Amino acid sequence: MTVFHLLIYLSVLIFLTAVAARIVRIVRMPVHLRWELYPVPHEKSRSAYGGSILEEVNWWTKEREVDRIGEAKAMVSEIFFLKGIWEHNRGLWFGSWSLHFGLYLLIGELGLLALSGFLGAVGMQPEILALVTPIVTILAWIGCALGLIGSLIMYLKRLTDPKLKPFNNASHYFNLLLLGAINVTGLIWVAADPEYAGKLVDFFAGLFSLNALPVLTTIGYTHVGIVLFFFIYFPFTHMTHAFVKYFTYHDIRWNDSPNVQGGKMGIEIDKLEHQPVTWAAPHVRADGKKTWVDIVGDTGEEKKS
C-alpha cells in the first residue's frame, strides 16, 4: 500500500461520510406539514392533468391508488432528460443536459471500473475483465466530450446571460471550471493513452487488493488528482442537489401522505407538538416552557384584548 492508495481511500471516505451525513441529517428532520405541489405523478389516472384523490366526494372512503410507475417515469424524464429545464428554461437546456448526461456516463464508467476492479481483486480472469475495456473507453470518450461541451456552454452562459449573472457566486464559475478540468483531462488521457481502459481496470484492482497501482501518464495522474479533489469538495456544495432532489420531490413535492390515526407519523407529530416554543412575539405568548399544544390552545388573550 502506498501514500497514493491512502490518499484515494481518504478521499472516498470523506465523500461517503459527508454524503451519508447529509442524507442522515435530512432523514432525521422532523415531519413537516403537508406542502405538496400538483401534479403529483403517483396519482393514478389523475396525474396527467394534476388532479388528486381530494377531487372525490368522501375521498377518505375511497382507495388511494398510488402509481409508482408514474412516479418512476417522472423521475426518469427529470433525471435523464432534465424535463423541468426543457419546459421552463429552454435556452439553458442543452448546456445543462450535456453537462449532466456526461457526468452520468462518467459515473457509469466509475461504477463499471469499481466492479471490474473488485472482481479482479477477488481473482476473476484478466481476459474476462478485458471485456469491459471497450465499454469503459466509449463511456470515457462520450462522457468527457459531453461534459466538456456542457461545462463550456454553462460557463459562457454564466458569464454572459443577464438572467444568470447577478446571482452567480464565485463557486458557480469554480465548479464549472472544475468539472471542465475533469472532462478535459479525461478526454486527453483517453485520446493519448491507448491503454487507458486497461490501466484503469488494473488501477481499480490494485485499489481493492492493496497491490501496486499501475504507473499512469502525467495527464492520467492530473485527472485522478482533480477527480479526488472533486470527491472531497462536492458534498459541501449545492451540487448535492444531485441526490437531495430525491427528498425535495419525494418528501415534499409529492408527499401527500395523510397522518393515519395510530400510525408512526402521528407518534412523531405528537412529540413535536409537545416541544417548547420560544418565539418571542407577544401574540404567541410563549414562555419557553409552554409547548405547541399549550400555545395553540391558548386563544384566551385575544378574547380579553
Add this chain to the structure above:
Amino acid sequence: MSRSSLSKQPKKVTDISVPSEQLAHVDPQDMFPLPPPYDKVKEQPGFKALSAETRKTVAASLDDTVCVGLPQPKSKEEEERLITAFLSGLRKLFTRENNWTFLEPLVLSMEHCARCQTCVDDCPVYEASGKNEIYRPTYRSEILRRLYFKYIKPGNSLFNKFQNGDIELNWTLLSRLLELSYRCTLCRRCAQSCPIGVDNGLITREIRKLFSSEMGITEKNLHEKGTIQQLRVGSSTGMNSLAVKDNVEFIDEDMTERTGIPIESKWDVEGAEVLLLHNAGEFIAWPDNPGCFALLLDAAGITWTMSSEIAGYDGVNYGLFYDDVQLARIAAKHFEIAKKLKVKKIVMGECGHESKALGVISDRVFQGIPRETAMSLIADIVFSGKIKFDPSRNNFPVTLHDPCNLVRAMGVVEPQRRVLRYLAPKFREMHPHGVRNYCCGGGSGFAIMSQYNFMDWRLQISGRKKFKQILDAFADEDPSAETKKYVCAPCSNCKGQIRDLFDYYGAKQKSGLHYGGLVELVVNAMVDVKEGFLNFEEM
C-alpha cells in the same frame, strides 16, 4: 424612451443593503401591454405617489408602494434592537422546536438552489413588472439564503462566502426584506418549475413568519383585523354571531323571493351530515353564494348546518399566509367545533386558502373529522341525477379561474370543470389553466390589502397577468359590454381581487365582464328555480 431606461432596479443582490430613497421603480411603460381597450399607456393609472409623511414615518424604500408600513426606528438603538430581534428570529426559523412545521422544505430550499433561474419567467409578478429584479422569485430567497449561510449554517465563513456570496445585514435590508415578503402572492408557480424542488413561495412565507412570530411585525389586515379579530369576535370581517345570523336571515328571505324556493339556513344542528364552512366575506360581499349553497344542499336532501361559534362561521385562516401559531389556533377551532357538533364532515365553501389550510395543511395535526372541498360536493350533487337542470339558462360566455390553493396545492382540478362543461354551454378555458394557472394577484391575502397605494400595485402588477388572461379568454366574443361575460372564480379571495380588477379598469362598463362563484351558475341552471336568477344588471 426605452423600457429599461424607465425602470429602476438593483444591479446586484447586495444592493438591498445599500441605503437609497427607493431601490426599484416600475413605470407603466415597463409593464407588458394589456389588450385593447386597456392598451394605452397614458391611460394606465400608474402608482399614486406616497406622501412625504409616509416616506418619513414608515419604511418605504423598496419600491413604489408600501404594504406593511413598518414605522421608522426613532434611534440607532431601536434599529439595533430590531436587527438583534431579526437575527434571533432567523435562528429560531431553523430550529425544530419552533419551526418543525416547515423545517425540511425550508432547509432544503436554502441549501440546494443552483441559481439556474429556471423558475423566474414563470412568476406573474416578475413578468408583469417588466422583469424588475426585485420581483424575481429568486431575489428575496437569495437574500435569506445569504443570511442563512452567514449567520446560521455552521462552517467556515470564507468557504460559505465563496459558495453562497455575502450580504450585509442592516436596517435597510431588514425593512426592505419585510416589504419584499409582501410582493409575492405565494402562488408557488415558480416552485412548480424548479427542477431541484426549491420553493421560493415557501421561502417568502417563512420570511413573513420570522417577522410575525419573533418580532410581532405583521400586516394588519392579516393579523389584527384578521386572525386576532377572528379569534376574538368570530370572524375576520368583524361580524359577531348575531350579525352573521341576521345577515343570513336576510339572505334566506332574498333567495326565497328570487328563486321561488323557500330557504332556511341551519345553525348549530348536531349530528348533521355536513358542517358548511364559508369564508365569512361571502355573507357580506357575495350573499348569493351562501344562499345558493343552502338551496342546493336542501335540494340534494343533505342534512347540513353552519356553526355560530367563534370562528365557526368563518373558514378564513390567514395564518396560512404568515404565522403557524395563528394558523394552528384557527384550524384547531374549526376542528373542535365540528367535533362538538358531531358532523360527519366539514365542507369547505368556495374559498381556496380555507380549503388548503383545513383540507391539507392541518391534515397531519388535527384529525377525526374528514374535510372535502365544495367543488367535489357540488359536482357530486350536479351529477347525482337528483336535480333537473337546464344548461341553456347559462347561455353566456363563461371562463374559469383556478384558485392556486385549490388547484396547485390540492389537485382539485376537474370537478368544477365537469360542472361547467355540463351547465355552461359557452364555457372556455383560460390559457394556461389547471395546475399551471396564474394567480389572480390577490393571493397570500393581497385581496384584502389596500392601504397606502398598495391597491395600485396589486391591481397593476400582481393582478395584471390574470386580467390579461381573462380578456384573452373572451377574445372571440363581441368585446363590447353588450355581451355579458362571466368569470367563474370559486374562491372568495380571488373574487375580491377580480372585483377590484374589474372596478379599477372599468371592465364591466367597457367589456361586460362579470364574475361570481360556481354554485351560482348551478342554481341559475336549476329547472325548479325561477328563471333569470343570475341578473347581470345587479352583479
